[in-house]
Amino acid sequence: MARHVVPARWKSGMIEVGARIFAYVQASGIDPTGDTGVANSGLIVGSAGAVAVDALMVPTMTRKLVAAIKKTTKKPVAQLINTHHHLDHTGGNRFFAGATIVASAPCRAALAPGFPPVSLLQRFMPRFAAEFPRLKVVLPTVTFEDRMVLQDGDHEIQLWHPGFAAHTVGDAVVFLPKERVLFAGDIAFHYVTPLAFQGHIGNWIKAADRLLRYDADVIVPGHGPIGTRTDLKRMRDYLALVRREAKRRFDAGMPAEAAAADIKLGVYASWSDAERILPNVMRCYQEFRNELDQPMDLPRMLAGMERLRGARADHACL
Numbered sequence: 001m002a003r004h005v006v007p008a009r010w011k012s013g014m015i016e017v018g019a020r021i022f023a024y025v026q027a028s029g030i031d032p033t034g035d036t037g038v039a040n041s042g043l044i045v046g047s048a049g050a051v052a053v054d055a056l057m058v059p060t061m062t063r064k065l066v067a068a069i070k071k072t073t074k075k076p077v078a079q080l081i082n083t084h085h086h087l088d089h090t091g092g093n094r095f096f097a098g099a100t101i102v103a104s105a106p107c108r109a110a111l112a113p114g115f116p117p118v119s120l121l122q123r124f125m126p127r128f129a130a131e132f133p134r135l136k137v138v139l140p141t142v143t144f145e146d147r148m149v150l151q152d153g154d155h156e157i158q159l160w161h162p163g164f165a166a167h168t169v170g171d172a173v174v175f176l177p178k179e180r181v182l183f184a185g186d187i188a189f190h191y192v193t194p195l196a197f198q199g200h201i202g203n204w205i206k207a208a209d210r211l212l213r214y215d216a217d218v219i220v221p222g223h224g225p226i227g228t229r230t231d232l233k234r235m236r237d238y239l240a241l242v243r244r245e246a247k248r249r250f251d252a253g254m255p256a257e258a259a260a261a262d263i264k265l266g267v268y269a270s271w272s273d274a275e276r277i278l279p280n281v282m283r284c285y286q287e288f289r290n291e292l293d294q295p296m297d298l299p300r301m302l303a304g305m306e307r308l309r310g311a312r313a314d315h316a317c318l
């Protein structure tokens with residue numbers, strides 16, 4: 001396994017990554033309960049209007065994002081793209097009133113039943129507990145199957161959905177070919193452990209391989225710092241490591257919890273939220289059993305992650 005330096009903190013705020021193309025990165029690594037729910041967003045400013053990529057999660061986050069957009073451009077946001085249905089990318093949709101919300105058809109279908117129950121969210125992301133009762137679902141109004149192109153007067157904005165479930169059923173990426181900028185949504189996590197509780201790790205590796213062939217100089221991940229193909233490749237290699245090691249233990253009859261505790265993560269142990277190894281192994285086991293159509297046992301997953309996080313904290317105190 002190749003070693004690499006894992007940044008503990010990274011630059012946050014509205015950051016220009018191309019000609020009038022911005023990544024909005026939320027500050028990370030500041031809370032001991034982890035970074036679940038802390039996602040990135042994007043902004044493309046064209047002559048006809050602005051396009052936003054993802055709406056973040058709770059009102060305090062999205063209000064800051066909207067204020068940062070207003071500081072960056074006077075143009076209204078004409079379109080908001082949802083890269084997938086997860087709450088930390090769609091929770092703030094209602095703050096983009098007047099924008100056309102664009103997503104893949106499976107993303108919209110996955111969002112339509114609503115967000116997970118508030119009590120589950122509060123347990124999963126305790127630091128945002130007070131804001132979850134205020135969430136309201138706003139669905140995408142325009143959907144596409146595998147490809148779509150938006151022209152904003154200055155930029156060609158290509159949307160692509162892999163056609164299968166990777167991180168989720170409805171992942172989409174946003175690519176600007178002229179400026180060589182790729183907003184990868186949650187197909188890319190940089191130095192934040194990827195979370196596959198609704199994904200398909202085998203296919204996620206394929207989707208990441210596909211993105212690695214894009215002619216992109218800048219990759220904005222759904223979580224973690226702005227990077228390049230080198231950073232995305234590291235995440236791809238994490239998924240491959242987890243899938244390979246999970247398969248070995250699955251074939252030997254080891255239960256998923258034991259496998260998650262047994263797998264040596266090496267450098268990936270210092271990526272944030274490393275206890276996501278458990279849901280990732282559980283999801284691999286479902287993949288090996290051909291049971292991915294069944295939802296994961298979320299209370300069991302959360303209890304197991306809390307145990308793993310506690311075990312790591314105890315270890316750190318020794």
Ligand SMILES: [Zn+2]
Pocket residue numbers: 084086167186222
């Ligand atoms: Zn996600």
